[in-house]
Amino acid sequence: MSEKLAQTPSQTVGPFFHFALIEDGENILINEHTQGQVIRLVGTVYDGEGASIQDALIEIWQADAAGIFNSSEDPNHQKVDPNFKGFGRSDTRNKGQYCFDTVKPSNSSLDDNDQAPYIRLRVFARGMLVHATTRLYFSDEANQADPILSTVPASRRTTLIAKLERSQGVPTYRFDIYLQGDKETVFFEA
Amino acid sequence: MPEDKNLLSTLDWQVHPPYLHPAYKSTTKRSPQHDLTPIKQRLSDLTGPAYGEGDVAEIDADLTKNAVVNGEAIGERIIVVGRLLDEQSRPISNALVEVWQANACGRYIHKQDQHDAPLDPNFKGAGRILTNANGEYHFTSIKPGAYPWGNHHNAWRPAHIHFSVFGRAFNSRLVTQMYFPGDPLLALDPICNGVPDDKARARMISSYAHDVTSPAWALGYRFDIIVNGTKQTPFEIH
Numbered sequence: 001m002s003e004k005l006a007q008t009p010s011q012t013v014g015p016f017f018h019f020a021l022i023e024d025g026e027n028i029l030i031n032e033h034t035q036g037q038v039i040r041l042v043g044t045v046y047d048g049e050g051a052s053i054q055d056a057l058i059e060i061w062q063a064d065a066a067g068i069f070n071s072s073e074d075p076n077h078q079k080v081d082p083n084f085k086g087f088g089r090s091d092t093r094n095k096g097q098y099c100f101d102t103v104k105p106s107n108s109s110l111d112d113n114d115q116a117p118y119i120r121l122r123v124f125a126r127g128m129l130v131h132a133t134t135r136l137y138f139s140d141e142a143n144q145a146d147p148i149l150s151t152v153p154a155s156r157r158t159t160l161i162a163k164l165e166r167s168q169g170v171p172t173y174r175f176d177i178y179l180q181g182d183k184e185t186v187f188f189e190a
Numbered sequence: 191m192p193e194d195k196n197l198l199s200t201l202d203w204q205v206h207p208p209y210l211h212p213a214y215k216s217t218t219k220r221s222p223q224h225d226l227t228p229i230k231q232r233l234s235d236l237t238g239p240a241y242g243e244g245d246v247a248e249i250d251a252d253l254t255k256n257a258v259v260n261g262e263a264i265g266e267r268i269i270v271v272g273r274l275l276d277e278q279s280r281p282i283s284n285a286l287v288e289v290w291q292a293n294a295c296g297r298y299i300h301k302q303d304q305h306d307a308p309l310d311p312n313f314k315g316a317g318r319i320l321t322n323a324n325g326e327y328h329f330t331s332i333k334p335g336a337y338p339w340g341n342h343h344n345a346w347r348p349a350h351i352h353f354s355v356f357g358r359a360f361n362s363r364l365v366t367q368m369y370f371p372g373d374p375l376l377a378l379d380p381i382c383n384g385v386p387d388d389k390a391r392a393r394m395i396s397s398y399a400h401d402v403t404s405p406a407w408a409l410g411y412r413f414d415i416i417v418n419g420t421k422q423t424p425f426e427i428h
Contacts, residue, residue, distance in 0.1 A: 004277045005416045007202045008393050009385040011367040012214075014352060016300035020290030020316035021354060048219040061238065061360040071237035073359070087239035087360075110234035120360055127216030129207035129384045131365060148229060156224075179220050187222050188229040189200050190361045 010131065013124040015055045018091055022057075027090040029060075029102040033083040036065020036103040040172040041136075041162065044096045045123065048180030052096025056125040058177075060088050060100055062118075067106035074110060101170075104138065116146040122190075123177060133190035136162045136175045152186050159185045197231045198361055199277060199418045207384035214380040215341050236420070238359040241286040241320055250318040253291075253331035257314035264310050265294025265332030267408035270368070271399065273325045274355055276419025281325025288354040289329060290316045296335030296349075305337050330408060336375055348375035348382065357417040368413045369395045 013021075030038055041060070045053040063069045063086070068076045070086040080086075090098035107115050116137055124131045137143045139161050149157055162175035178184050209221035249256045254263045270289075274282045292298045292315060295307035299314050315334075319327045336346045350367040357363065369376055376382055376395070385391045393416075402410025 005275060005279055006390065006393065007205045007277065007418060008364060008366055008415045009390045010201075010206045010364060011352075011381055011384075011394065013354070013365045016298045016303055017290060017352065017354075019298075019300050019314065020288060020352070048221075048223075051219075053220070059363075063234075069234065069237040071240060073233070073236040073238075108234050110237065111232050115232075122360075122363065124365055125220060127214070127218075127220035128209065129211060129214065129217060129381070130201070130209060131363065132209075132222060133361070151229070152227060180223055184222055184224055186224070186227050189226045190229075190363075 010129060012126055012129050013057055013131075015126040017057060017124075018093075022089060022091050027088050027098070027100050029085040029088045029100065031083050034065075034103055035081050035083070036106075038170055039102060039104050040170050041100040041102060041119070041175060042172060043098055043162075043175040043177055045092050045098065045125070045177045046096070046179065046181070047127075050181065052092075053125055053179070054092055054096050056092040056096070056098070056123055058090045058092065058098040059122045059124075060102070061120045062086060062102065063105040063108045065103045065106055067108040069108060069110065074108070076109065112147050114145040114147060116141050116143040116149070118146075121175070123179070128179075132179070132187040134160065134177075134185055134187050136160060138173060139163045156184075156186050159183060197421060198235055198359055199421055201418060205385070205387060205390045207386065211380065211384040214384055217384075235361055236359050238356060238362065241284055241356075243320065245286065246318045246320050251329040253289075253313065253315060253317045253329065255330075256317065258312045261312050263293075263313040263332050265313075267330065268333050269328060269330050269402050269404060269408045269410045270351070270396065270413060271326065271328040271402050271410065272413040272415060274321050274327065274357075274415050274417065275325055276357060276362070276417055278419060278422065280419060281321070281323070282357055282417070282419070283321055283323045283325055285321045285325070285358075286356050287319045287321060287327045288317070289319070289331075289351050291331065291334040291351045292337055294332050294335050296337035298337075303337075307335070307337070333370070333409075336373075341380060346375050346378070348373045348379050353415065355415055355417060357419055362417050362419055364415065364417050366394060366415070370411070371395055371398055
């Protein structure tokens with residue numbers, strides 16, 4: 001049996017990644033033919049002193065509206081919505097705010113039956129030697145039985161809930177990210 | 191419930207730097223203070239974005255040519271090769287590798303870099319490569335220069351190329367920096383030294399590869415990258 005190789009260590013993404021990693025439209029996971037409820041996901045990234053972070057990189061990954069991941073690991077992936085990307089990137093140059101146009105995902109057969117709708121999210125930035133990984137839930141969904149939220153201390157659970165700010169037209173959910181401080185977002189081992 | 195071996199290994203915290211490393215000043219306000227919350231894995235953790243031939247062009251892998259306007263990019267040509275593997279030595283094929291760097295003078299094209307060093311009109315400093323069936327990548331570039339930054343008095347980043355790689359899953363993700371052997375600035379760099387283990391730090395330094403060096407053309411460097419993957423050994427995969 002071969003010996004396990006050691007992982008290559010992480011380093012900061014630094015402040016100058018935009019010209020390499022951000023393409024126009026990479027924060028738009030949908031087009032006019034995408035199935036399901038289109039939503040806008042916004043949020044501001046804050047540091048430990050409550051200052052907004054304008055050089056962060058945010059990535060999201062999620063299932064489509066029918067709960068299918070665009071991945072060969074999903075046994076239903078042949079039926080994934082061809083008009084949905086699943087993966088998106090956003091910078092936070094707009095006063096520390098990121099923005100994604102996506103759809104609300106449904107529960108996937110690859111998750112527990114009582115799993116509430118969620119989106120995986122990752123943060124990179126100057127001053128972060130390693131990325132931070134979390135997941136967001138939706139304030140207008142029944143999250144009480146969610147198996148992962150229940151393992152988070154009750155006082156910190158709200159940091160994982162994206163709040164419905166506007167329901168006319170395209171519903172907008174706000175998920176602010178606090179890297180440090182009283183409202184520090186729950187980050188998961190990944 | 192998925193069998194343990196089908197699950198992804200997590201980030202190895204004996205290897206990776208901590209969030210808070212006071213010598214690297216901007217970590218002070220940007221480091222989470224709570225421990226990371228453990229999370230039981232599900233099969234959905236094995237999913238992640240996938241890439242294919244249509245996602246990169248050949249010229250994306252040649253930083254000496256992909257932004258040429260009116261002449262050649264200035265600096266020492268280098269060829270960088272390596273393999274992207276998981277901890278079980280399995281190659282990760284069709285993986286997206288994105289690289290970016292400063293020019294030979296140590297200046298980034300990014301507008302916010304105001305370092306008093308010349309820009310090269312024929313060099314942008316960004317590339318994209320897809321690994322092949324053996325998990326191999328290669329690209330051609332110019333050796334980046336060291337550059338000063340404001341972390342402390344007379345602070346200089348060692349010459350480095352930024353790498354962003356995706357393994358097979360969204361949770362198999364690495365952003366790192368490749369350094370060059372024998373660089374005296376490495377010992378003084380708080381970002382590099384954020385990695386506490388000597389052997390781990392050494393894995394971020396490329397090796398000079400004379401077998402890759404192209405006569406009269408470019409010097410070769412090798413940089414293998416290991417990311418977390420499933421715990422199955424290659425012998426257990428049917």
